[in-house]
Amino acid sequence: MDRFSSLQLFVRVVERGSFTHVGRELGLGQPAVSKQIAALEAHLGTQLLSRTSRGLHPTAAGQDFYESAIRILHDLEEAELRIGQNNVSPAGVVRLATPPALGRMYIIPRLPAFFARYPDVSIDLSVAERRVDLVREGIDIALRVGPLADSTLVARKIGDLHMMAAATPAYLEQYGTPSSPADLRSHNLIVSQNQGATQPWKFNGPDGLILFEPEGNFRTNDAGDQRAAVLAGLGIAYAGRAMFEADLRAGKMVPILEDFAPAPSPIHVICASGRRMPQRFRVVIDFLAKMCAEEPALRLAP
Numbered sequence: 001m002d003r004f005s006s007l008q009l010f011v012r013v014v015e016r017g018s019f020t021h022v023g024r025e026l027g028l029g030q031p032a033v034s035k036q037i038a039a040l041e042a043h044l045g046t047q048l049l050s051r052t053s054r055g056l057h058p059t060a061a062g063q064d065f066y067e068s069a070i071r072i073l074h075d076l077e078e079a080e081l082r083i084g085q086n087n088v089s090p091a092g093v094v095r096l097a098t099p100p101a102l103g104r105m106y107i108i109p110r111l112p113a114f115f116a117r118y119p120d121v122s123i124d125l126s127v128a129e130r131r132v133d134l135v136r137e138g139i140d141i142a143l144r145v146g147p148l149a150d151s152t153l154v155a156r157k158i159g160d161l162h163m164m165a166a167a168t169p170a171y172l173e174q175y176g177t178p179s180s181p182a183d184l185r186s187h188n189l190i191v192s193q194n195q196g197a198t199q200p201w202k203f204n205g206p207d208g209l210i211l212f213e214p215e216g217n218f219r220t221n222d223a224g225d226q227r228a229a230v231l232a233g234l235g236i237a238y239a240g241r242a243m244f245e246a247d248l249r250a251g252k253m254v255p256i257l258e259d260f261a262p263a264p265s266p267i268h269v270i271c272a273s274g275r276r277m278p279q280r281f282r283v284v285i286d287f288l289a290k291m292c293a294e295e296p297a298l299r300l301a302p
Helices: 003-016 019-026 030-044 060-083 100-117 169-175 181-186 223-231 241-249 279-294
Strands: 049-052 055-058 092-098 121-127 141-145 153-161 163-167 190-194 201-205 208-212 218-220 237-240 254-256 265-272
Touching: 003 019, 003 030, 003 055, 003 060, 019 030, 055 060, 092 100, 092 279, 100 121, 100 223, 100 241, 100 279, 121 279, 141 279, 153 279, 163 241, 169 254, 181 201, 181 208, 190 223, 190 237, 218 223, 223 237, 223 241, 237 241, 241 254, 265 279
Parallel strands: 092 121, 092 141, 190 218
Antiparallel strands: 049 055, 141 265, 153 265, 163 237, 163 254, 201 208
16 A cells, blocks of 8 residues: 555545545546545554545544644655755645635636646636635635634635625616615615525715615626626626726726725635645635735725
8 A cells, every 4th residue: 555645545535525526636436546545444443534425524533644644745745845945846736715706807817827837736616605614615725705703714814805886877877876875775786695695785884884785676696697787787786896897997887885985805815724734725825815916906905
């Protein structure tokens, strides 16, 4: 048994939670992956993974072994970089989760330059409006917009998302321009949903925060659909300025209620705690931080 390869395979299986997914990534059949893990368990004399109908999960011994394996693989990578005087390029797969709008509009267009610099790094992009569970879903790095509630995450703030309301000039010419959040009651609003729940619009009023419950005849859980709805003249939408930036510059949209703009929502890049960070993670995080710094709609507020 190749113990080093077994370590790598075991770590990958724990993080992906599936023999099939790992086999597909490595070009192996599911039985071959399962057989190698079984051989590792036989070598150690203990069960490392609990196999249920809901997937694979590490046992207590498996979690202990996983954390040790992460440290060993990290130390080896660091030694290669140190002894090789940084001639060893980062390599491997990085599973990155991001909201769809940020992935589509900002991350993907920058990937050709990233891959040209780091040809041995692959990015497995997972897009979702919901907040993913990094450990359970096998995610290495995630971009998260808004306050962080989970203190077990390792987080680095890399930007701010400025929220705003916007509509097309044609819509405002026909229906008028709101001068206060209360005026929105007489307009058709494009409603953003998250897991079926309506997301309130936030404004900063003279007496503090204003939470406004939008109502309208079109609802969506995708920020890209909100943008498309605004451009179609369906009404007023509320989203991150990053979603509307290009349309604002082109004059296709007009900002609304700027005097009531709320405080920006922080953008963090997060990793699961309890693991040492491989070089490939670091270059991806630096790539994301540079992306935010270069975009006015994403960069850190003064």
